[in-house]
Amino acid sequence: MEIAADLKSKEALVASESLDLSKQLRSRAKTGKRSDPTYTQVGCYLPRALNNKVKVKLVEDSRDFSDLVAELLTDWLSD
Structure with a gap:
């Protein structure tokens, strides 16, 4: 016992x-985007091969995926 x-x-x-x-x-x-109330999380489906190429390029460019998507969408909206 x-x-x-x-x-x-x-x-x-x-x-x-x-x-x-x-x-x-x-x-x-x-800290970070997750805690920032001005950001929201979204999702999408990408072809696997495209996603792999994007990840490699992002690492090479020391860039964040969400920053890339935000830039592309902002450019698209301004057209």
């Missing part, structure tokens, strides 16, 4: 420390 009680005590301590750590991790400031 003493071993089981000791094990439960240790499990409770680990769980408590895990909760404290997760609170610390969440306490950082929210």
Whole structure:
């Protein structure tokens, strides 16, 4: 019985420390487009080959996919 009680005590301590750590991790400031109320998440289907080529080009250009899409859509709307 003493071993089981000791094990439960240790499990409770680990769980408590895990909760404290997760609170610390969440306490950082929210940054990025996900937290920015001026942005919204959208989705679309692309052919797999096109998507792969786009990802390679974005990495080569050190560019963000959402910035590319925003630029292309803005240009399209201005026509």
